[in-house]
Amino acid sequence: MNESTQQKQSAYDPFLDERMHHLKQPTQPNGYSNQDFYHPYGGKMPRKGKFVAGLLAFFFPGLGHFYLGLMQRGFTVMLCFALNIVAIVYSVSLPGGGSVPLVVLLSLLVPAIYFYNLFDALQCTDRVNAERIYGIVPEGMTPLISNGGFAFKGSSLGLILVVCGVCVLMFSVNPAWLQFIFSSGGPYFGAVLLIVAGLFLLLKTRNK
Template structure:
């Protein structure tokens, strides 16, 4: 009899699970019923036929779900899954199967193993993060927040393999400790030290790894620079400066890796990225003042005066403002910065 766990894993690719189990005809049917509509939908997407693309995509996904459910039903019908051993307990094969099956939803596999706290942490993180991101995106109308959905597959993969690891511990006779993921991280620290692995993982988002290591000023500056750059470039539509965002991200990420590797070996100094920030407060204040004036003019004065000027002199002030004002600001800043650098180089000579 074929291994039900292997068959279920192979069924993630439609048809392979049935072919492995010896049901070749059914496997080939699901293989073609799923892959052909998906290939057609891809070809239709290239030709920009959106309606047909959506229809074939739905058909392919439908047969994929049906094939997976069919494999689950076939496995549950196997007598080996329900056979009990001499002590009246479920067989190890049955528990392995149900643990892996339930682990496709983070946390449920841990519930099967009796680890309620650990499973609840994963389930709440998985569902809570997804719901919160969708809620914020819907509330603000900003699709940029959907980029944080990339964390959901990471939680899913971690939860799946953690459930398998916990089952392997149980099968070896080890005692399972029901504690949350966060408690597990805390217990791995020695003498209250921070975890280098967690710091490295948190460094994926600029500044968070530094904050975890206690580098507050450096972390806040990196986080503010990253988020503020995205916000300003989006508001002012400065696509030419989008290269600054990956530069800030890579700098923050590798700086976080260096700080994490040096943690515990030497004392880390919370040196801000922009030193002597107090000496630059005047320029920061001027920048905030100009940004506030820009919003005041662009969102209040221009929309209010545009209809009046349109009736008087037949000029759409709102159109000219949106079309040329931002470009003019960028040009002035670039020219001013270039003149400043040229004057500075002459003084040094």
């Protein structure tokens, strides 16, 4: 065996060869290759089932994301859903039944969070499978696995936890000014919340 043949054999990388072969395969209209990505040094990555993810998300918000491995995303959905229910119960338990517009707004957030959790879990299944099986994410899809399934970094997620902890503490202590906000200032609080959410969406769309 001559020296050039030995150099070719030593430079051969089965993983790189498999990737090059995968990239040369024709793609489907959805951006996926016709063949699953296979790591030559390991087994085939299992797919995450859409039915299972949707079923778990149907039972309780956030469970579908946990099944997909998106722990931060699922935990945030669970936290928002639970805090919304706590805010409704607190508002109704106030003397006079609380502010009707605020109770209606908080009640509408319950199905909004629930169905967002359901459809988001179904959509995240495609992106998670693309990262796990094909090794790439098709154009137009945001990577999920690398950041725990959420756009927030660790510091931002910590800030969310701090804010939620403060809210739970305020509901437990029940100060007079908080009762005033939920009883007398409820309509203004709901209006300000909608205005802030609308401005946030406008600024986010304009920055794209």
